[in-house]
Amino acid sequence: MNVWIAIGLTVAGCYLAKLLGLLVPAGVLERPLVQRMAALLPVALLAALTAQQTFGDGQQIVLDARAAGLGAAALALVLRAPFLVVVGAGVVVTAGVRALA
Amino acid sequence: MAEQTAPPESTGTPGGISAGPPGPAVQDRPDKPDAAVVRDALGVGIAVGLSGFAFGVTSAGSGLSLLQTCVLSLLVFTGASQFALVGALAAGGNPYTAAAGAFFLGVRNAFYGLRLSQLLALPRAVRPFAAHWVIDETTAVTLPQPTRRAARIGFTVTGLTLYVLWNLTTLVGALGAEALGDTDAWGLDAASPAVFLALLAPMLKSSTERVTAGLAVLLALTLLPVLPAGVPVLLSALAAPVVLFLMGRTKRGPGGSNGSVTQRKKGERRS
Numbered sequence: 001m002n003v004w005i006a007i008g009l010t011v012a013g014c015y016l017a018k019l020l021g022l023l024v025p026a027g028v029l030e031r032p033l034v035q036r037m038a039a040l041l042p043v044a045l046l047a048a049l050t051a052q053q054t055f056g057d058g059q060q061i062v063l064d065a066r067a068a069g070l071g072a073a074a075l076a077l078v079l080r081a082p083f084l085v086v087v088g089a090g091v092v093v094t095a096g097v098r099a100l101a
Numbered sequence: 102m103a104e105q106t107a108p109p110e111s112t113g114t115p116g117g118i119s120a121g122p123p124g125p126a127v128q129d130r131p132d133k134p135d136a137a138v139v140r141d142a143l144g145v146g147i148a149v150g151l152s153g154f155a156f157g158v159t160s161a162g163s164g165l166s167l168l169q170t171c172v173l174s175l176l177v178f179t180g181a182s183q184f185a186l187v188g189a190l191a192a193g194g195n196p197y198t199a200a201a202g203a204f205f206l207g208v209r210n211a212f213y214g215l216r217l218s219q220l221l222a223l224p225r226a227v228r229p230f231a232a233h234w235v236i237d238e239t240t241a242v243t244l245p246q247p248t249r250r251a252a253r254i255g256f257t258v259t260g261l262t263l264y265v266l267w268n269l270t271t272l273v274g275a276l277g278a279e280a281l282g283d284t285d286a287w288g289l290d291a292a293s294p295a296v297f298l299a300l301l302a303p304m305l306k307s308s309t310e311r312v313t314a315g316l317a318v319l320l321a322l323t324l325l326p327v328l329p330a331g332v333p334v335l336l337s338a339l340a341a342p343v344v345l346f347l348m349g350r351t352k353r354g355p356g357g358s359n360g361s362v363t364q365r366k367k368g369e370r371r372s
Contacts (some may be wrong), residue, residue: 001167006196006203010115010186011176013204019178019232021214022223029215033345038212039304040313040341043202045206046181046301047314048321051244053188053294059326069291070298077302090295095288 065101069094138251142258150266156183159292162284164190167275174271178264182207182299187336188293194331202334213240220244227312232276234260241355262326309348316340 004038021029029035054070055061081089102177153174160170165187173183182203189199214235220243223231246252258283279282305311317340324333 002196003165003190004130005188006186006199007169007172007177009196010173010182010203010207013200014179014182014207014210015233017204017207018210018214018235019229021211021216021235022175022218022228022232024215026215027252029212035212036345037341038209040310040345041312041338042181042206042209043301043304043313044317044338044340045202045334046297046304047317048334049185049188049202050294050297050301051318051321052192052325052334054291055322056192056325058193059330060321061325063148065288066291066294068238068287070294073295073298074289077299083152083299084155086299087152087292087295089293090298091213091288094290094291095286098288099288 024095065094068097121223133247133251135251137256138246138254139258139275142242142255143262145242146259147266148264151268151270152180153267154277155270155292155296156180156187156267156274158278158284158289159274159296160271161182161189161275161278162289162292163187167279170275171272174268177203177207178233178267179207179210180267181297184293184296189331189334192330195329198329198331198335202331205227205335205338209237210235214236216240217243217256220246220249221256222249231256231260234264236263240264241368253367309344309358313340313344316344 029038050070054066055063057064069090069092072093073086076086076089109271156174160173160183162347163169165173168186173186176187177183185206186199186203189202190196194202217235217240226291239256239259243252243256246255261293278289281287281289284290301314317337320337320340321333323372326335328336
């Protein structure tokens with residue numbers, strides 16, 4: 001049930017954000033500070049999510065095979081690999097390290 | 102979801118990753134043929150649409166049902182938000198903090214819509230439907246088009262292709278993950294951080310972005326052991342205003358006390 005509550009709120013919130021952009025008069029969201037915040041907020045959130053899902057296990061910080069997978073994904077990014085290859089590299093290396101451990 | 106910023110940089114999942122520039126030839130031909138617009142749009146739509154597979158796998162691996170996974174792709178349709186939601190739920194976050202994180206990531210779409218609305222000039226009755234397709238990739242294809250007709254074609258073809266493929270591949274990925282059983286043994290729990298990293302990388306253009314990302318990581322990992330699941334990520338978002346504030350002070354130089362907005366109004370631009 002909790003999952004459906006989260007889904008419902010996300011559906012509504014994300015849709016309203018999209019619709020708002022199409023409906024509000026130009027200028028309302030065009031203040032420089034608002035724009036810079038909008039550009040920087042995803043950076044902070046994505047960085048935090050990456051760290052948490054690589055090193056978090058419940059409420060503990062752990063260093064496990066996922067860190068190796070993330071390293072492989074980072075390397076793929078540096079080599080300008082396509083999106084799915086980046087994700088695939090992270091998955092395959094994580095699975096490989098676990099199989100060897 | 103090249104969620105992130107300047108639309109042309111995004112490449113990946115709807116709303117998150119960048120699909121690369123729509124094509125170099127776009128700007129110099131005022132009368133771009135429809136076929137060329139369609140080709141650009143299909144290129145982005147197909148490349149990014151296929152990454153719904155990664156979402157389907159991640160979502161099913163996070164414990165969401167097939168129906169829940171597909172509803173997310175059908176009704177949220179903005180990749181980074183979808184990944185953030187299932188990641189937070191898998192980590193044991195409560196539904197409200199999980200949804201809040203997903204929503205904050207989706208806010209950037211409002212800024213895309215703002216720019217698209219003038220370009221597309223859609224009738225009011227169409228806007229509620231078109232809004233669902235306002236994401237990184239459609240914006241990246243639409244904005245550089247030279248004419249309103251080309252912009253509308255680009256938006257529609259990208260949106261339609263991406264929507265259909267993203268949802269089909271979500272379904273296939275979720276079914277595949279269910280068939281695999283223990284998804285962690287296959288390393289699939291690493292898919293989600295890899296996605297976030299791929300979304301984040303193109304956004305780290307200047308030191309402002311890098312410092313923000315570093316501070317957010319620090320906050321997230323420091324707060325993780327002491328706060329309930331989901332909350333550390335939300336608090337890490339504070340890195341954005343903090344860095345903006347600090348950068349503003351630094352750029353203004355010693356003794357400067359006025360806000361940059363005020364300064365600009367007065368015409369005293371910072372050097």
